Amino acid sequence: MVLLFVDETWQTVGGQRVAALGAVAIRQAHYNDFCRRVYGIRRDVLGATELHEAELKGAKCFANRAFRARAEGDSRLLDAADKVFDALEAFD
16 A cells, blocks of 8 residues: 655746656555654754644745745755655655
8 A cells, every 4th residue: 555645836937837747656554664764854954843833845945035045055945845756765
């Protein structure tokens, strides 16, 4: 059995509203391990101390300011996004 997660994000680019839709399927047996890994990313990279803190949102992780921060040397938001993609790959 697999669990499906679907999310959408909207932002305004050049005065036009654009959206991105993403979906992930995770084997039910891997769900808890995946959640622990994602919480670890939020804790270790974004400084969360509680489950409800430091939400990973595409509109924030991939905003222009995150890329500008990376160009200036560091972007915790892009680092977090990279680690989420690594987790997705690790759990197939």
